[in-house]
Amino acid sequence: MDTVLLLDVGNTNVKIGLARPGQGLASTYALPTAPAGNVGTADDWGLKLLNICRVEGVDPGEVTDIVAASVVPPMNPVLARAAARFFGQPGQRMRFVPDDIPLAIENRYARPQEVGADRLVTAYGARACCPAHTLLVVDFGTATTFDCVQGGAYLGGLICPGVLSSARALATGTAKLPHITLELGADGPQGGLHIGRSTAESLNQGLLFGFAAMVEGLACRLAATLGVAPGDAHVIATGGFAKSIAALCPAIDEVREDLLMEGLFLAWKSAR
Structure with a gap:
């Protein structure tokens, strides 16, 4: 086949x-x-x-x-x-992509060639998969990126620290920190935010809920910057930690863990 x-x-x-x-x-x-x-x-x-x-x-x-x-x-x-x-x-x-296979999305970056191919393909995949006019795509990769799409245009976004890179920075910069699991409930009770009663639990709670709060706050601010109400900006999460953070973050409307792959496949289909 x-x-x-x-x-x-x-x-x-x-x-x-x-x-x-x-x-x-x-x-x-x-x-x-x-x-x-x-x-x-x-x-x-x-x-x-x-x-x-x-x-x-x-x-x-x-x-x-x-x-x-x-x-x-x-x-x-x-x-x-x-x-x-x-x-x-x-x-x-x-x-x-996009050098050999152009993407059907307008790139409004000040210097279009500076946009990472991963961000552009992910934005293209989100635009193709979701009908909402305003999209915020949060990619939990090496960095945590926020990409803004309105209509058929990629506008740019934000680049923030990644979940794993933040955890590694803590672990390598501090001699006595324990192994960080980045799993909610791995060292304590399940459910919502609670006060960590061990260093490992405090780190897990701080990282996971900290990134969830970052997404909530930045999604609200980006929506205002784009001239829409927070509820009118459809937030899509992708990447390795998308599902874990989405479980703690009401601002995330949809999880598509393989959004970049979907975008690549759609780009390939469009070029056939």
Whole structure:
């Protein structure tokens, strides 16, 4: 069965999705991005992609296209060589969004080329999936980003610390801090905010509810900046911690954990 490989090349992980025409996104995997200065080899990444296909029962010859959004430029030629060697078919090559596949969304960034491909694809995916006029897309990735979409235009947004990067900064900067689970109720009672009675519990409560409060406050302020009531800005959460934070944050209207993958697949369909 024809399959499209989708790659979200981020600073922390490379997320890989398999999608099929007529069926949509089938499954996703996350592999750690190579450390800075060591992007890996084409053979290494090619074998990783090949193994994922084998796990899913997909023959390499069934991969009709490979589409990527990348914010790690040194990895792009490595992944392109991997695609050519392990999945190469006549006329086929890895295509990057938005350079090789333009997105049907107006980019109003002051310097459009500075927008991360991940943010633009996520905004495009949100616009395609949700009819609300004003959208706020909160992506819990390496950083926590807020992206604003009105009508058919991407307006820009905010970049804030990420959940994991904040936790790691605390852990590496303080000798006696315990392991941080980032799981509500892992060290104490379930439910709403409560006073931590251990260091681990205090950290978990502070990080999770702190980020939930940040989303609530910034969503309200961004809505006002965009000239709409808070309830008229549809807030979509995506990324690894989207579901955990959404459970604590009434401001989040919808969770789409694979929104970027959805955007990549829709971009690929539009370019067929």
